[in-house]
Amino acid sequence: MKTYVGKPVYHGIAIGQIRILKKEKQNVHRSHIDDVEQELARMENAVEEAKEQLKGLYDKALLEVGESGAAIFEVHQMMLEDQDYQESIQNMIKTQQINAEYAVAVTADNFANMFAMMDDDYMKERAADVRDISERLISILTSAQSEEVNADEPTIVVADDLSPSETVQMDKSKVNSFVTRYGSANSHTAILARTMNVPAIIGLEYDEEIDGKRAIVDGFKGELIVEPDEAVLAEYEEKAAQEAAKKQLLLELKGKETVTLGGRQIRLYANIGGISDLQSVMQNDAAGIGLFRSEFLYLEKDHYPTEEEQFQVYRSVAETMAGKKVIIRTLDIGADKQIDYFNLDKEENPAMGYRAIRICLKQIDIFKTQLRALYRASAYGNIGIMFPMIISLKEVKQIKEIVEEVKAELTEQGASYGEVELGIMIETPAAVMVSEDLAKEVDFFSIGTNDLTQYTLAIDRQNAKLDDIYDSHHPAVLKMIQMTIENGHKGGAWVGICGELGADLTLTDTFVEMGIDELSVSPSCVLPIRKKIREHS
Amino acid sequence: MVKFSFVVKDEMGLHARPAGQLVKEAGKCTSKVTIKKGEKSGDAKRIFNVMGLSVKHGDEVEIMVEGEKEEEEAAALEAFVAENI
Numbered sequence: 001m002k003t004y005v006g007k008p009v010y011h012g013i014a015i016g017q018i019r020i021l022k023k024e025k026q027n028v029h030r031s032h033i034d035d036v037e038q039e040l041a042r043m044e045n046a047v048e049e050a051k052e053q054l055k056g057l058y059d060k061a062l063l064e065v066g067e068s069g070a071a072i073f074e075v076h077q078m079m080l081e082d083q084d085y086q087e088s089i090q091n092m093i094k095t096q097q098i099n100a101e102y103a104v105a106v107t108a109d110n111f112a113n114m115f116a117m118m119d120d121d122y123m124k125e126r127a128a129d130v131r132d133i134s135e136r137l138i139s140i141l142t143s144a145q146s147e148e149v150n151a152d153e154p155t156i157v158v159a160d161d162l163s164p165s166e167t168v169q170m171d172k173s174k175v176n177s178f179v180t181r182y183g184s185a186n187s188h189t190a191i192l193a194r195t196m197n198v199p200a201i202i203g204l205e206y207d208e209e210i211d212g213k214r215a216i217v218d219g220f221k222g223e224l225i226v227e228p229d230e231a232v233l234a235e236y237e238e239k240a241a242q243e244a245a246k247k248q249l250l251l252e253l254k255g256k257e258t259v260t261l262g263g264r265q266i267r268l269y270a271n272i273g274g275i276s277d278l279q280s281v282m283q284n285d286a287a288g289i290g291l292f293r294s295e296f297l298y299l300e301k302d303h304y305p306t307e308e309e310q311f312q313v314y315r316s317v318a319e320t321m322a323g324k325k326v327i328i329r330t331l332d333i334g335a336d337k338q339i340d341y342f343n344l345d346k347e348e349n350p351a352m353g354y355r356a357i358r359i360c361l362k363q364i365d366i367f368k369t370q371l372r373a374l375y376r377a378s379a380y381g382n383i384g385i386m387f388p389m390i391i392s393l394k395e396v397k398q399i400k401e402i403v404e405e406v407k408a409e410l411t412e413q414g415a416s417y418g419e420v421e422l423g424i425m426i427e428t429p430a431a432v433m434v435s436e437d438l439a440k441e442v443d444f445f446s447i448g449t450n451d452l453t454q455y456t457l458a459i460d461r462q463n464a465k466l467d468d469i470y471d472s473h474h475p476a477v478l479k480m481i482q483m484t485i486e487n488g489h490k491g492g493a494w495v496g497i498c499g500e501l502g503a504d505l506t507l508t509d510t511f512v513e514m515g516i517d518e519l520s521v522s523p524s525c526v527l528p529i530r531k532k533i534r535e536h537s
Numbered sequence: 538m539v540k541f542s543f544v545v546k547d548e549m550g551l552h553a554r555p556a557g558q559l560v561k562e563a564g565k566c567t568s569k570v571t572i573k574k575g576e577k578s579g580d581a582k583r584i585f586n587v588m589g590l591s592v593k594h595g596d597e598v599e600i601m602v603e604g605e606k607e608e609e610e611a612a613a614l615e616a617f618v619a620e621n622i
Contacts, residue, residue, distance in 0.1 A: 071553075071554045071557065072553060074561075075553045075554065075557040078557050078584045079584055079585065082583050084583055115588070119591070122549055122550070122552055123552075123588065123591050126553060129553065275548075312594075312595060316546075316548060
């Protein structure tokens with residue numbers, strides 16, 4: 001057994017036989033030609049042939065991986081037809097009287113270098129596209145054949161790098177994973193793996209002798225385990241089965257409604273901490289975003305994020321979700337999440353200290369910047385805003401006044417904004433006790449069960465010594481939730497849960513019976529909960 | 538000459554696919570179509586020119602259309618850009 005390590009670019013487990021794809025090294029020799037016209041004609045025919053091939057590949061990719069995966073072949077056709085590219089080749093043939101193969105190879109190097117020198121990782125990768133079209137031309141000119149994967153058993157494709165043409169030509173019913181020595185998270189290997197939903201590892205240094213051997217691809221850890229021993233193989237077979245069950249769940253439940261057997265609809269949303277989580281929100285088919293923690297905007301910077309910086313992020317999330325609800329929680333720092341430039345004093349008891357809405361209502365400039373960015377972004381999608389750590393009606397009224405000021409300023413400046421639902425987090429016992437009054441002021445409640453549990457039980461959740469008595473199923477906590485739901489409905493607000501308890505499958509039935517309207521959970525929990533709700537009678 | 542500018546909304550910038558779409562659309566025009574980012578500019582009908590500008594998310598890009606049908610072609614391009622890029 002030998003383990004090789006690289007960088008995982010798509011999760012999953014695959015077991016199969018290794019097949020190393022070796023690129024036929026195209027040795028292109030420079031040779032002098034006498035008949036320039038004939039060489040130009042040969043070149044033109046090769047371009048036509050290449051375009052035909054690319055059309056074929058486009059159609060094949062369209063069927064196998066859909067339009068977005070196939071588009072690259074359309075781009076390749078355009079690259080082939082690009083006047084600068086063509087003129088470069090033709091000029092070389094004409095002025096230097098050299099063979100077409102050589103002219104293509106030199107031109108390919110020049111254009112690939114242009115991309116390789118760009119300061120953008122994605123564009124750097126496009127050097128591979130130039131090489132791909134150029135290799136296609138050279139293959140046609142020299143009538144070379146490319147290698148194909150046509151295996152009988154599940155195959156782990158291993159290569160230095162994979163071009164789009166190579167990947168689309170594979171028999172995908174047999175390929176269950178990709179491993180490459182080079183490439184990046186933007187390379188075609190990674191893109192294809194995502195589309196095909198199979199694990200992929202890049203940047204993995206392998207030995208040629210692994211060809212043909214049995215191996216495991218661990219797309220979580222980025223490991224290629226060659227000739228695994230029986231215990232390891234058994235462990236991974238188990239994991240692979242679990243993964244398969246998950247995929248099956250996805251297949252069964254994706255696109256289905258989250259509705260109980262009695263016909264009650266529950267909104268099932270996802271919690272995210274940044275833009276990078278959006279992909280898993282889509283994959284797991286959440287109906288919206290119930291909690292977008294805006295802290296990362298503040299944590300990843302060394303200055304207060306500007307209105308424009310925030311606006312770009314909020315807008316992009318709103319647009320990506322395309323009309324589905326996106327609930328963004330305003331700044332929730334202090335306590336356990338410290339940021340240098342806020343210059344907050346060290347506190348004896350930060351969980352009960354200067355944090356979240358308490359900061360926003362004292363340092364109103366910071367708050368207004370965020371609200372302006374949020375309202376401007378609301379013109380691009382369905383945005384909701386919620387405020388953390390509320391304890392009183394006074395706070396909510398103050399927030400609403402500030403919101404009105406922000407809206408008036410935007411209107412005056414001619415900036416557009418959409419309809420925004422306003423809600424509050426219910427995470428303090430105080431908020432629960434006055435929830436009936438709070439509900440009349442807002443559109444929704446979202447129960448933050450983590451803090452609500454710690455404040456209700458008076459147990460510091462950071463203190464590991466107290467883990468055994470930190471009981472989130474404590475009847476006091478469940479009664480708090482029940483009361484919040486009832487009072488919310490009385491006052492005309494819908495009620496959701498965005499804390500960890502919302503993803504607790506043993507409580508799903510209880511919450512549904514209590515009358516919960518929405519659950520917001522981490523993306524990977526969406527489908528198991530949907531299943532549970534669909535079974536609720 | 539007619540010109541208009543836009544801000545690239547795509548997270549990845551003007552990457553292969555949108556660049557290709559733009560080139561395809563510009564190719565339908567009889568006018569000369571130039572794309573400009575900052576000091577650099579290129580022929581919008583040539584994909585290597587367009588990709589060579591390395592346009593990123595949030596960049597402002599200017600399109601200039603010059604020819605007999607510049608008015609209507611610029612309008613068509615602008616509508617296309619607003620919808621797709």
